Amino acid sequence: MIDQDEDRADAFFHALADRTRRDILRRVLAGEHSVTALAASYDMSFAAVQKHVAVLERAGLLTKRRSGREQLASGDVDGVRSVASMLTELEDVWRGRIDRIDQLIQGD
């Protein structure tokens, strides 16, 4: 049991100990990204970015799903969320609403 937790902690800190992986995590926590789109953001090969994504996935920080030929990655949102991160999510909700109001009004 303790070993399991220790293994989890190792995976966590290993995943977060790399600058690129932290950057990938920030992006996928803000919204789903295709691995192709992520790869285009870094000056490294697709395979290298894919490896980083796999490390984050093993640490339970990221989940992947397949959509056609694309692999889509998103941050794992299952954990208990902090007030700060929840308000940030609400900010996104509101940005969406404001855009929709703007479109509705523009469409008159």
Added chain:
Amino acid sequence: MPVTDITKDLEARSIVITAEFAAPVERVWQVYADPRQLERVWGPPSHPATVVDHDLAPGGLVHYYMTGPDGEKYYGGWRVLAVDQPNGFTFEDFFAESDFTPTAGLPVSSSEFRFEPLPAGTRAVFTTTYDTAEALQQVLDMGMEEGATQATNQIDALLAEG
């Protein structure tokens, strides 16, 4: 970009969104006064809202549900407190059963929406304060996840276990 400012207060669990629209105050008011327009803007594209009852008057109720991608429905409502047409209104939010009976517990949040005239448009200020962190969580669980999240809390939990 119509959003001009976003202010979050972690202590008070509040968020204030300021936006500017290129339309008069009366037009922005109409978005809230007309249930068909309200449902076009309220829910994210993944969870469209359907407004069932709509009485935007002091003491009035607005009932709506949001439908998720798998057809699941989330019911909620507004209890309208004060109305100053067309300059704004205040209301409390609640979660509800499928017959719109408020789910036991306190109101989830209180909001003030204000619309102020500008020389060429409207400044809208949307202020929402959540009663508890749980309330905030519930609102997001109700199909409102357009964005980001944690990691720090998971790490905290892990460290606490150690």
